[in-house]
Amino acid sequence: MQALQANQGQPQLVKVDAPDCGPGQVRIKVAAVGVNRADLLQVAGLYPPPPGVTDILGLECAGTVIEVGDGAQWEIGDKVCALLAGGGMAEEACIDGRHVLPVPEGMSLLEAAALPEVYATAWLNVFQLGQATAGDKVLIHAGASGVGSAAIQLCKAQGIDCWVSVGSQERLEYCQSLGAKGGVLRGNGIEGLQDFAPFNVILDPVGASYAVQNLKMMAVDGRWVNIGLMGGRRVELDLAQLLGKRVQLIGSTLRTRDDDFKAALIQSLKDQVWPLFAAGKLTPQAEEVFDFTDAVAAFERLASNQVNGKLVLQLS
Known part of the structure; x- marks a missing residue:
C-alpha cells in the first residue's frame, strides 16, 4: 500500500506492507486524513512516534471498515473516523476498535477526517x-x-x-x-x-x-x-x-497515552460531544483539501501558520 513517511524533512510517499489486523482492531480503507502540527514536528525529526508505533505519519483518519478483528464492535462497511498514535496517512490503517468513532450523520468522510484529533x-x-x-x-x-x-x-x-x-x-x-x-x-x-x-x-x-x-x-x-x-x-x-x-x-500530551485512556476519552467524545454535531452546535473546520500525492504542499501550508481550522489529505 502507499503511505507517507518522513524523509529529510519532508513527507514522502512510499510503498509499504499493509498492517496486520489483530484482535480488537479494525482495518479501515482510508478515504481522508487530517494534517496536524504533530505531523510537522515528526517530519522535522522533533516528535518521534511512541515505542512500538509505526513511523507512518497521521494521527487521525476517516474511511470505511473493511476488516473486523475478534472482539471489535464494528461491522464491515461502517463509515468511521479514528484517533491514532501514527499510521493514518496510508491507504489502510489497523486501529484499536475502541479508538474509532462513527461519522456524524450527514457528514462526509472528508469532513470527518478533521475531527478526531x-x-x-x-x-x-x-x-x-x-x-x-x-x-x-x-x-x-x-x-x-x-x-x-x-x-x-x-x-x-x-x-x-x-x-x-x-x-x-x-x-x-x-x-x-x-x-x-x-x-x-x-x-x-x-x-x-x-x-x-x-x-x-x-x-x-x-x-x-x-x-x-x-x-x-x-x-x-x-x-x-x-x-x-x-x-x-x-x-x-x-x-x-x-x-x-x-x-x-x-x-498534557495525548499521543503517548495508553490504549485504555484513549478508549475512555473516545467513549466520552461519543457520548458527550458527537451528539452536538447532530444538533448543529459543532461543525467541522476543514479549510482546504489536498490530494494525498500533494502532501508536501499541505505540510508547507500548515507550517505557514495561516490556516483557519484544519487541512485534509484526500485519498479517495
Whole structure:
C-alpha cells in the first residue's frame, strides 16, 4: 500500500506492507486524513512516534471498515473516523476498535477526517483536565488552529465564554464567528488579554513566551493546561503567584497515552460531544483539501501558520 513517511524533512510517499489486523482492531480503507502540527514536528525529526508505533505519519483518519478483528464492535462497511498514535496517512490503517468513532450523520468522510484529533485534544484539556464549566472564563491561545477552533465551539456549546490570541485580524474574526467573545493579535503582545482576565482555564500550545503573562491572568484556583512548546521550553516564573492563586499548572500530551485512556476519552467524545454535531452546535473546520500525492504542499501550508481550522489529505 502507499503511505507517507518522513524523509529529510519532508513527507514522502512510499510503498509499504499493509498492517496486520489483530484482535480488537479494525482495518479501515482510508478515504481522508487530517494534517496536524504533530505531523510537522515528526517530519522535522522533533516528535518521534511512541515505542512500538509505526513511523507512518497521521494521527487521525476517516474511511470505511473493511476488516473486523475478534472482539471489535464494528461491522464491515461502517463509515468511521479514528484517533491514532501514527499510521493514518496510508491507504489502510489497523486501529484499536475502541479508538474509532462513527461519522456524524450527514457528514462526509472528508469532513470527518478533521475531527478526531482536535476534538479529543480540546475535550481532554479544556473540559476533563481544565474542568471548564458554565460561568468560567476560558482563554485559548492559537485560537484559529484546529484545536483552537474545536475548543471555541465546545465552549460555546457548553455556555462558556472564551477569548483567544491569534495572528491576524482576519483570524480573530474567524474565531469570533465560531463563538469567541474577543481576543488579541499576538503581534501586538498578549498583554491586552488582561482586559478580559482573570481566566479560570487557559489552553496553551505556546509555552515559554506566554508563561509569565498567563500566570498574571490566571484566576484564583485557575487551571493552566500546557499542550505545546511553540514559544519555547524554558522560562522563569514567580512561584509566589502560582501559590497565591492556587493555580494548577498541568502538562498534557495525548499521543503517548495508553490504549485504555484513549478508549475512555473516545467513549466520552461519543457520548458527550458527537451528539452536538447532530444538533448543529459543532461543525467541522476543514479549510482546504489536498490530494494525498500533494502532501508536501499541505505540510508547507500548515507550517505557514495561516490556516483557519484544519487541512485534509484526500485519498479517495
